[in-house]
Amino acid sequence: MTAERPDWRRRLYDTRRAMRDEVASRLARPHRRPVFILGMQKSGTSAIAGLLGLRTGLPTTIDLERDWRETTVDGAGRSAGAFDRFVRRNAVDFARPIVKEPNLTFLVERIRERWPESALVFVVRDPAETIRSILDRLDLPGNLDAFPPDRLAEIPPAWRVVLDNRWIGVEATHPIESLAGRWRVAAEIALRAGEDTLLVRYEDFTANKADEIDRIALHLGLEVTADISEALDRPFQPPGRPRAVAEVFGPNLERIRRATAPVAASLGYDA
Numbered sequence: 001m002t003a004e005r006p007d008w009r010r011r012l013y014d015t016r017r018a019m020r021d022e023v024a025s026r027l028a029r030p031h032r033r034p035v036f037i038l039g040m041q042k043s044g045t046s047a048i049a050g051l052l053g054l055r056t057g058l059p060t061t062i063d064l065e066r067d068w069r070e071t072t073v074d075g076a077g078r079s080a081g082a083f084d085r086f087v088r089r090n091a092v093d094f095a096r097p098i099v100k101e102p103n104l105t106f107l108v109e110r111i112r113e114r115w116p117e118s119a120l121v122f123v124v125r126d127p128a129e130t131i132r133s134i135l136d137r138l139d140l141p142g143n144l145d146a147f148p149p150d151r152l153a154e155i156p157p158a159w160r161v162v163l164d165n166r167w168i169g170v171e172a173t174h175p176i177e178s179l180a181g182r183w184r185v186a187a188e189i190a191l192r193a194g195e196d197t198l199l200v201r202y203e204d205f206t207a208n209k210a211d212e213i214d215r216i217a218l219h220l221g222l223e224v225t226a227d228i229s230e231a232l233d234r235p236f237q238p239p240g241r242p243r244a245v246a247e248v249f250g251p252n253l254e255r256i257r258r259a260t261a262p263v264a265a266s267l268g269y270d271a
Helices: 001-027 046-057 065-069 079-087 102-114 127-138 157-163 175-191 204-206 209-220 245-249 252-266
Strands: 033-037 060-062 099-101 120-124 198-199
Touching: 001 079, 033 046, 033 102, 033 175, 046 060, 046 065, 046 099, 046 120, 065 079, 065 102, 065 157, 065 245, 079 099, 079 102, 102 120, 102 157, 102 175, 120 175, 127 175, 127 245, 157 175, 175 245, 175 252, 198 204, 198 209, 245 252
Parallel strands: 033 099, 033 120, 060 099, 120 198
Antiparallel strands: none
């Protein structure tokens, strides 16, 4: 009996939280014209969105909290109705004027339909470094042909839609090729997004964070209201472990290069 109580309490907690989430979503109203910060996970979107929010004094969503607990984004693009239900379900986070959620990168056409006047900022980062940082975040190896089953079993569902990219049209069976395909698709979306969007390279941002944040704010027509000099190096997400990509991926590094080279080159990254 004693051993069952923690499970019982957890179920009760989850039920109550789900009820609170539903009530809050029904009461919230999505923002009329939010700014969207898009790009692949671990490409710097959190830092850029977080600093932009601090610089402009605007409330900022860093990932859709409810969807990270119970992921539905992989089905949100199937129809306009499905996307509308997705927005209503996550209305609390869509109510803020700045919304950062990497998975929305692959739903950009739905975003344009729902918010035709909204501004889009796409963040890109070197493909191998982006994938390395994802693997660091999940404590997964990069030099194998399959991820260890025991590690995969511990991956939260919200990260499984990052590792398994069939929902965005990437059919690769090799785990590194799947992530490389995800990077390629995200970069292609950014490149064809149009002149009304802003493309930000993570490497340019890290070279001069303050100036880059001000450039983004100026492009978006947002007023700067606060000094963020003490927040420039604040970690908005768990940091990766800087390592040479050749060490991380071994022969799999060539898989990344083959899958991303043409698009990466057009963004200034070496093939």
